[in-house]
Amino acid sequence: MNQGRETYPAVVPGYHQNKEHWNTIIMDGSIPEEEVKRMIAESYDLVTDTPTKRIYEAVKKIPKGHVATYGQIAALAGNEMMAQAVGNALHKNPDPDRIPCFRVVNAKGELSGAFAFGGAEAQEKLLREDGIEVVDGKVDLAKYGVEIADGSVIRCSAGSSAR
Numbered sequence: 001m002n003q004g005r006e007t008y009p010a011v012v013p014g015y016h017q018n019k020e021h022w023n024t025i026i027m028d029g030s031i032p033e034e035e036v037k038r039m040i041a042e043s044y045d046l047v048t049d050t051p052t053k054r055i056y057e058a059v060k061k062i063p064k065g066h067v068a069t070y071g072q073i074a075a076l077a078g079n080e081m082m083a084q085a086v087g088n089a090l091h092k093n094p095d096p097d098r099i100p101c102f103r104v105v106n107a108k109g110e111l112s113g114a115f116a117f118g119g120a121e122a123q124e125k126l127l128r129e130d131g132i133e134v135v136d137g138k139v140d141l142a143k144y145g146v147e148i149a150d151g152s153v154i155r156c157s158a159g160s161s162a163r
Contacts, residue, residue, distance in 0.1 A: 004031075004039050011039070054078055055089040062103040064145060065131040066156050067139050069107050072148045091116060102126040109139040 004011035004023055014022030023043070025036060058076035062068045068076075070083040078087070090101035101155045102123045105111060109124045112132065124134045132144050139145075147155040 004035070007101070008035070043057060049078060051082060051085055052081070052089045052092075055082075056093070056095075056099045059090070059099050059101055059104060061153050062100060062155065063156055065144070066134060066146050067103045067105050067109070067127070067141070067144050068146050068153070069141070071107060072146065073104055075148055076151060076153075078151075087112075099125075100130075103130070105139050105141075109145075111137050111139070123141045138161050 004025070005013070008031045010026040010028050011023050012026065014024045023039065025031065025039060027036075054077035055073060058073045059068075061076060070086045071080060073086045074080050074083045086104065090099075090104060093099050093101045096102075101116075111127075113120065116123060124137070127134050127139065132139055146153045
């Protein structure tokens with residue numbers, strides 16, 4: 001975090017906060033706008049812990065070629081009762097390239113439907129490209145599902161370990 005202090009004289013310790021971790025950016029035009037945005041985003045990443053952020057981090061743990069259910073993602077995110085919140089968060093996915101929400105299916109292995117991913121066939125197409133077989137809008141969870149324990153993906157269905 002203090003990389004900005006070493007690079008830009010206009011980045012000084014934040015005396016109103018913890019001096020070691022917080023910076024004050026003097027907006028005098030000496031720091032490129034993209035660097036200011038990067039430093040602000042980095043500081044938010046350090047202090048924010050929201051259910052949505054935990055959901056996105058949980059989805060990133062699903063290995064290629066496998067799927068997880070909304071309930072499993074909720075459990076990975078710290079609250080197995082928030083499966084509906086998982087669906088809401090994934091519907092607003094800000095970074096589909098890094099957060100592979102297409103790998104999340106319902107408890108029966110059914111795909112999300114037409115409202116997500118840009119159309120009814122989009123999730124199926126992405127799953128097939130990922131090596132997952134889809135039959136009649138469903139994924140075989142016994143074959144492609146993951147097992148979750150202690151906040152981690154511990155086993156992929158084909159017996160391969162995800163740890």
